[in-house]
Amino acid sequence: MKKLLPLLILTHFAFAQAPKPQRIWLDTDIMVGMKDKNAREVDDAVAIIMALKHPDKVQLVGISTVTYVDYGYDVTKKLLKWYNKTGRDIPVYRGSDTLRDIGHENDATRAMAIALRKEKIPILAIGPVTNVATLIKNHPDLIPQIEEVVVCAGRTSGLPFKPGLEKLSVGDYNFEKDPEAFRVLFESGVKVVLSGYECSVYTLLGKTDIEFLNGSKRPGDQWLYDQFRPWQLYNEQLFGIDGFVPWDTTPLGYLTHPNYFKYYTDIPVRINTRQTDTGGNDTKPFLEVSTDYKDTKWRAVYAYKTLPGFEELVIDALK
Numbered sequence: 001m002k003k004l005l006p007l008l009i010l011t012h013f014a015f016a017q018a019p020k021p022q023r024i025w026l027d028t029d030i031m032v033g034m035k036d037k038n039a040r041e042v043d044d045a046v047a048i049i050m051a052l053k054h055p056d057k058v059q060l061v062g063i064s065t066v067t068y069v070d071y072g073y074d075v076t077k078k079l080l081k082w083y084n085k086t087g088r089d090i091p092v093y094r095g096s097d098t099l100r101d102i103g104h105e106n107d108a109t110r111a112m113a114i115a116l117r118k119e120k121i122p123i124l125a126i127g128p129v130t131n132v133a134t135l136i137k138n139h140p141d142l143i144p145q146i147e148e149v150v151v152c153a154g155r156t157s158g159l160p161f162k163p164g165l166e167k168l169s170v171g172d173y174n175f176e177k178d179p180e181a182f183r184v185l186f187e188s189g190v191k192v193v194l195s196g197y198e199c200s201v202y203t204l205l206g207k208t209d210i211e212f213l214n215g216s217k218r219p220g221d222q223w224l225y226d227q228f229r230p231w232q233l234y235n236e237q238l239f240g241i242d243g244f245v246p247w248d249t250t251p252l253g254y255l256t257h258p259n260y261f262k263y264y265t266d267i268p269v270r271i272n273t274r275q276t277d278t279g280g281n282d283t284k285p286f287l288e289v290s291t292d293y294k295d296t297k298w299r300a301v302y303a304y305k306t307l308p309g310f311e312e313l314v315i316d317a318l319k
Helices: 004-017 043-053 069-083 107-118 130-138 140-145 179-187 207-213 221-239 249-256 310-318
Strands: 022-028 058-065 092-094 121-125 146-151 192-194 261-275 283-289 299-306
Touching (some): 043 249, 043 310, 058 069, 058 249, 107 121, 107 130, 107 140, 121 130, 121 249, 130 179, 146 179, 146 249, 179 261, 179 283, 207 221, 207 310
Parallel strands (some): 022 058, 022 121, 121 146, 146 192, 192 299
Antiparallel strands (some): 261 299
C-alpha cells in the first residue's frame, strides 16, 4: 500500500491539473452538399467535425451561419445529429444572409452577445466576418469579452493564391466577400489571428484519404463521401490535383493544436488596393501583413506554415 500511495497521489494530481477545454463560438459559411452546377466547398464541415472530435480541447458554445443561412442552419443541424457525441446540445443560429448589412441585428449576433455577457470567449470565424462586425458595432461594450477572433483570411504582402499545380489564382474569399467587416474588426482593437491560404495549402486530402467513408455504416459518413468526392474532382479540374485543401481546419487548429503551426506575432496588417490577381483589369482590396507596414496600427497573429502531422490529425477527426 505504501508503494501505491505515491502513484495514487500523482494520478490524482494529474487529473486535477488536466486543462479544461476552451469554450469557443463558431461562425461559419458552411455550404457542403448545397445543390449547384458545381460541387460546393466542404472544409467548413471538416472543421466542425474536427471540433466535435476534440471535446477535451474545445467546447462549442454555439454555432452561427453567414451567407446561405437557412441552408447552413439545416446542414449544420444534420452534422451535429450525426457527429456530436459530447452529450451537449449545441445551438445553431442564423446570421447575415447578404454580407451587406453590418449593424443589422440577427439571431446570430443576439446569441453571441448573450454568450459574451456570460463569459469571455474566442470567436472562430471561418467565413466572411459580417456577423462579428455587427456584434462589435452594436455592442462595443462586449469587445473586452472577445478573447480573440480567429479567421481564415489574409496573406503576406504580394503572395498569390495558386493552389495545386498553380494553374490559376483564386481570391481571398472570406475577406473579399466583405472587406468592410474586416475593417470594423481591426478598428475595434480586438486580438485577431489570421490563418488562411499560406499555412492551409500544406494540407491536402486526396482520394485515398477519404476512402474509408465510402461504404461506411456510420450515420453521415456516406453522405460526407458523396460530397467530398465531387469536390475533389472539381478541384482537379481547376487546379490539377485530385484532392482538396481543408482551409478552415487551420484556424481551428490554432485553438486545438497550436504546436503544429509557425506564426508571426504582432505583425502589422493593412488593406491595400491594387490590380486584381484573378483575371481582368479591375482593382480589388488585399488583406496583407508585412513588417514593412510602419504606418498602420492594426496588428495580428499570422499563421504562415503548418507542420508535418497536422494532415493526419484532420483525417483522424473524420474516422
